[in-house]
Amino acid sequence: xxxxxxQLAGFLGRFHPIVVHLPIGFLLLxxxxxxxxxxxxxxxxxxxxxxxLSGAVAxxxxxxxxxxxxxxxxxxxxxxxxxxxxxxxVAVVSIIAWLVKSGQLQLASKTYQISLVVLVLLxxxxxxxxxxxxxxxxxxxxxxxxxxxxxxxxxQKQNIVLADDPDxxxxxxxxxxxxxxxxxxxxxxxxxxxxxxxxxxxxxxLAGGDNGDVIVPGNAHExxxxxxITLRPDNKKFMPPGGKTPLxxxxxxxxxxxxESGADFDKSVMETxxxxxxxFVLAQLYGLDTDPKSYVERAFVEAASSDNLTQLVDxxxxxQPIAANNNFIxxxxxxxxxxxxxxxxxxxxVKQQVTWLHVGGAGLTDxxxxxxxxxxxxxxxxxxxxxxxxxxxxxxxxxxxxxxLNLYGTEVTGDVLDILKTLPSLKKVYLWQSxxxxxxxxxxxxxxxxxxxxxxxxxxx
Amino acid sequence: MNLDKHIHQINNHINRRTFLYNGxxxxxxxxxxxxxxxxxxxxxxxxTTPELPHFSPKAKRIIYLFQSGAPSxxxxxxxxxxxxxxxxxxxxxxxxxxxxxxxxxxxQRSFPLAMGDFPFDQYxxxxxxxxxxLPYHRDIVDDICIVKSMYTEAINHDPAITFFQTGSQQAxxxxxxxxxxxxxxxxxxxxxxxxxxxxxxxxxxxxxxYAKLWGNGFLPSEHQxxxxxxxxDPVLYLANPPGMDRSSRRRMLDYLADLNESQYEHTLDEDIxxxxxxxxxxxxxxVAVPETLDISQEPDYIFDMYGxxxxxxGTYAYNCLLARKLxxxxxxxxxxxxxxxxMHGGLPKLIKELTSDTDQASAALLKDLKQRGLLDDTLxxxxxxxxxxxxxxGKLTPENYGRDHHPRCFTIWMAGAGVKKGxxxxxxxxxxxxxxxxxxxxxxLQATILHLMGIDHLRFTxxxxxxxxxxxxxxxEVVKDILT
Numbered sequence: 026x027x028x029x030x031x032q033l034a035g036f037l038g039r040f041h042p043i044v045v046h047l048p049i050g051f052l053l054l055x056x057x058x059x060x061x062x063x064x065x066x067x068x069x070x071x072x073x074x075x076x077x078l079s080g081a082v083a084x085x086x087x088x089x090x091x092x093x094x095x096x097x098x099x100x101x102x103x104x105x106x107x108x109x110x111x112x113x114x115v116a117v118v119s120i121i122a123w124l125v126k127s128g129q130l131q132l133a134s135k136t137y138q139i140s141l142v143v144l145v146l147l148x149x150x151x152x153x154x155x156x157x158x159x160x161x162x163x164x165x166x167x168x169x170x171x172x173x174x175x176x177x178x179x180x181q182k183q184n185i186v187l188a189d190d191p192d193x194x195x196x197x198x199x200x201x202x203x204x205x206x207x208x209x210x211x212x213x214x215x216x217x218x219x220x221x222x223x224x225x226x227x228x229x230x231l232a233g234g235d236n237g238d239v240i241v242p243g244n245a246h247e248x249x250x251x252x253x254i255t256l257r258p259d260n261k262k263f264m265p266p267g268g269k270t271p272l273x274x275x276x277x278x279x280x281x282x283x284x285e286s287g288a289d290f291d292k293s294v295m296e297t298x299x300x301x302x303x304x305f306v307l308a309q310l311y312g313l314d315t316d317p318k319s320y321v322e323r324a325f326v327e328a329a330s331s332d333n334l335t336q337l338v339d340x341x342x343x344x345q346p347i348a349a350n351n352n353f354i355x356x357x358x359x360x361x362x363x364x365x366x367x368x369x370x371x372x373x374x375v376k377q378q379v380t381w382l383h384v385g386g387a388g389l390t391d392x393x394x395x396x397x398x399x400x401x402x403x404x405x406x407x408x409x410x411x412x413x414x415x416x417x418x419x420x421x422x423x424x425x426x427x428x429x430l431n432l433y434g435t436e437v438t439g440d441v442l443d444i445l446k447t448l449p450s451l452k453k454v455y456l457w458q459s460x461x462x463x464x465x466x467x468x469x470x471x472x473x474x475x476x477x478x479x480x481x482x483x484x485x486x
Numbered sequence: 487m488n489l490d491k492h493i494h495q496i497n498n499h500i501n502r503r504t505f506l507y508n509g510x511x512x513x514x515x516x517x518x519x520x521x522x523x524x525x526x527x528x529x530x531x532x533x534t535t536p537e538l539p540h541f542s543p544k545a546k547r548i549i550y551l552f553q554s555g556a557p558s559x560x561x562x563x564x565x566x567x568x569x570x571x572x573x574x575x576x577x578x579x580x581x582x583x584x585x586x587x588x589x590x591x592x593x594q595r596s597f598p599l600a601m602g603d604f605p606f607d608q609y610x611x612x613x614x615x616x617x618x619x620l621p622y623h624r625d626i627v628d629d630i631c632i633v634k635s636m637y638t639e640a641i642n643h644d645p646a647i648t649f650f651q652t653g654s655q656q657a658x659x660x661x662x663x664x665x666x667x668x669x670x671x672x673x674x675x676x677x678x679x680x681x682x683x684x685x686x687x688x689x690x691x692x693x694x695x696y697a698k699l700w701g702n703g704f705l706p707s708e709h710q711x712x713x714x715x716x717x718x719d720p721v722l723y724l725a726n727p728p729g730m731d732r733s734s735r736r737r738m739l740d741y742l743a744d745l746n747e748s749q750y751e752h753t754l755d756e757d758i759x760x761x762x763x764x765x766x767x768x769x770x771x772x773v774a775v776p777e778t779l780d781i782s783q784e785p786d787y788i789f790d791m792y793g794x795x796x797x798x799x800g801t802y803a804y805n806c807l808l809a810r811k812l813x814x815x816x817x818x819x820x821x822x823x824x825x826x827x828x829m830h831g832g833l834p835k836l837i838k839e840l841t842s843d844t845d846q847a848s849a850a851l852l853k854d855l856k857q858r859g860l861l862d863d864t865l866x867x868x869x870x871x872x873x874x875x876x877x878x879x880g881k882l883t884p885e886n887y888g889r890d891h892h893p894r895c896f897t898i899w900m901a902g903a904g905v906k907k908g909x910x911x912x913x914x915x916x917x918x919x920x921x922x923x924x925x926x927x928x929x930x931l932q933a934t935i936l937h938l939m940g941i942d943h944l945r946f947t948x949x950x951x952x953x954x955x956x957x958x959x960x961x962x963e964v965v966k967d968i969l970t
Contacts, residue, residue: 316966322542343673343816348539348940360815361676361774409859440851457857481857482791 039092045087045155049148051080052119056145071128077123084116098375100158101216111389115147153448161214190323191307191315200311201283203478208265208272227290251290254280275306320404320426320450321353321380328352329378340368345380353402357383369396376400382405385431391417403427409455410434418444426450433457433481439465457481530856538669539940544904544970545865548935549809551848554647555693555827557895558874558889560918561604561837565615566805569601569876573884581919588641590830590879591890597877597918600887601822602834610956612908619841628908629852630901631968635912635921638893638928640873643693644830646871646893649928652956659773660703662818662932665957667709669941673816676774678712678767681812683805685823685898689839700821704950707760708767712820714808716800720779729742729932732772778815781807788902790861792848803847810854813864827870830879831888853900861902865938869898876917877936904938904970911968926965933962938969
């Protein structure tokens with residue numbers, strides 16, 4: 026019996042959103058008719074009386090049905106309270122207005138006029154609150170132009186443009202939130218707490234809903250949210266319900282990926298770790314290229330002027346952008362061409378662009394190396410077969426991106442470690458035929474375990 | 487009147503072209519030609535296609551150690567204990583699946599599984615399997631990427647090697663070295679961008695290699711491979727004949743260039759420009775080649791590394807040493823061939839001899855490039871045109887058997903710039919007959935090589951006879967799994 030009652034209430038309650046439009050229409054029309062009657066000085070009392078009566082009856086019906094719908098629960102309490110009682114007020118005031126208009130109640134004509142104005146305001150208020158309950162508080166102004174939404178105090182929707190650097194794209198903030206926003210937050214927000222669940226904030230997600238925890242970090246299949254979006258669509262518990270657009274396969278994969286990787290709220294795409302399958306999803310949905318990229322592929326510099334490059338070429342260097350889509354340049358002393366040391370100065374104009382530099386076998390001494398000052402974007406530096414020592418290398422101390430340093434055939438000694446230690450990106454160093462002994466090379470390798478220290482073949486044999 | 491006007495137009499056209507073209511080859515012209523070209527500084531390099539490389543390259547040059555004749559994968563890299571356990575038993579029909587074999591074994595009534603006494607062990611921190619035939623490879627096993635799942639469509643030597651080199655089994659397409667020289671140009675104006683070195687095993691006859699393998703096809707002819715011969719005359723007709731000194735040669739070439747130019751003005755034939763460029767290159771090579779190929783200054787420990795063979799011109803070891811020197815001099819593509827891997831009979835003995843030719847020098851080349859820092863941006867590839875079958879060709883004894891051609895799986899290795907080191911990629915079945923994981927087609931390898939050079943194989947085309955040609959035809963997937 027209880028069950029039947031509840032089902033009947035639920036059944037009828039769902040008609041509230043339909044019926045609710047009737048009093049809005051009737052009562053606003055009554056207000057409009059009254060306005061016209063006054064302006065044109067016409068008597069429309071009979072018609073207005075019918076409008077008010079229809080509006081009042083419809084308002085009472087809407088209130089009753091609304092009461093039944095509210096019984097389902099899952100709405101923000103304070104919004105619901107105001108919607109409910111303002112709705113009741115609409116019904117009451119419309120009845121009074123009809124009584125006055127039909128002559129069954131005597132009130133000052135001023136009071137009647139005010140009651141009509143109040144009626145229109147009340148309809149606007151309760152209508153808006155009802156809309157918020159159904160569609161969420163951000164619905165109305167979601168696509169409003171910025172000045173309009175600012176004026177009306179709507180919450181600013183952030184327009185996320187995914188950067189193409191997967192290191193700076195956050196999985197939760199930039200991928201999961203927009204996804205929840207489009208598929209879940211319409212019902213699971215701070216005002217319309219379906220299942221007592223709000224998915225709008227980190228705290229709310231962690232707080233869970235009626236069914237307890239909504240996420241289990243590290244285990245998608247134990248997570249309520251994942252279970253619900255992967256049920257058969259005809260299951261009553263399938264989310265989103267009632268014919269709303271379900272999550273696409275790729276969107277489900279994204280949720281699963283986020284949950285399985287520990288449901289972290291702060292990690293970037295790269296920190297989260299990209300499995301081959303996710304790679305395709307991220308590329309397809311967001312155009313994110315998650316292949317590991319070297320510094321020169323990630324960073325950007327202005328193009329070197331072709332005059333500067335031409336000067337270098339004229340001085341006997343090979344000088345060229347490293348690729349058609351890249352402004353970094355490679356400068357190389359050709360093995361068979363000798364260069365005038367003064368021409369090293371020509372590189373002053375392209376210091377930011379030079380990333381691969383080969384000046385092996387150029388007869389450079391420590392003092393000549395000063396031209397390297399400020400070449401922060403160097404990733405490969407070939408200084409091999411020059412009579413340089415560790416002292417000359419002071420100039421490259423702390424170069425942030427230097428990955429490969431070729432010192433074979435130079436006079437550097439074991440203390441070169443002091444320089445190498447300051448190079449955070451260093452991956453390879455070549456020390457063959459330098460003054461670094463085998464033992465020292467081994468010590469350097471031990472001190473820098475992440476660097477490939479190449480001492481070459483042993484000459485003692 | 488009209489005719490005069492037409493001639494005038496053509497003349498204008500010619501003068502502009504000649505000016506630009508000459509500009510490309512002289513330092514003084516560099517500024518002018520790049521100004522007139524306007525957009526790209528890449529055009530400063532002779533023969534460069536301005537939009538290349540498409541993206542940041544991992545490799546700047548390639549050394550391809552081609553093992554001509556097709557080495558057997560089972561005795562070297564692809565360890566198959568089952569072959570020994572099932573010695574003499576028939577190759578199961580479920581494995582062969584009706585696969586065609588060459589005319590040499592098609593008439594055999596029996597296909598007995600064959601494997602001699604070739605112990606294997608795991609080496610390096612990667613634990614890769616290596617045969618005892620390759621003791622020097624133990625030193626480099628953590629620097630190379632062994633691909634066990636190469637396959638091809640060709641079943642005979644010539645189409646197979648032509649396929650590897652040009653992307654087509656039929657002759658006539660440009661060689662991969664020509665493509666790369668055409669696309670990226672040369673960084674050393676005194677040497678060709680594409681050099682070919684040949685060696686032949688003294689133990690076993692070789693399958694013939696024709697110049698079409700390093701031919702330029704429909705690309706400008708200055709991009710064809712230049713074969714450096716062993717001996718005192720590495721490039722034929724390069725040295726001045728007796729009685730001709732360098733200045734006389736210069737005058738002769740200048741006059742010849744004038745004649746060629748005037749011929750070009752008549753015909754507008756681009757091949758004439760290629761010819762002029764090649765004469766100039768040859769003149770510069772007269773000095774550069776002897777210098778580059780001079781190994782007399784190499785210290786003894788280098789010969790200890792490469793093996794004493796390296797002192798003997800015409801050996802594989804000598805050519806490996808030259809390959810390093812050419813790489814040091816920025817030659818884009820060094821194509822080395824070693825002939826003699828074709829072992830239809832007497833394999834157990836021959837393969838020992840062929841590995842004694844090549845094992846030490848291949849490893850030495852890699853180590854030598856590495857200690858000079860050259861392996862950072864040099865790609866080295868070792869491999870043949872196909873593999874060999876698991877069953878014996880001819881009579882089978884534990885000491886003697888042969889192996890026929892096998893295109894369905896074989897092993898190559900790659901090392902250097904942009905390639906993961908110390909990994910083994912791809913798997914084959916217990917008989918090294920079919921690939922069971924991660925197959926790599928010849929076009930996939932070609933696409934991967936171009937990718938490492940900063941070239942998108944899909945976009946790198948040359949229009950010829952009304953259609954655009956690619957090295958990879960309409961196929962090829964970059965094997966991203968093996969890239970760093």
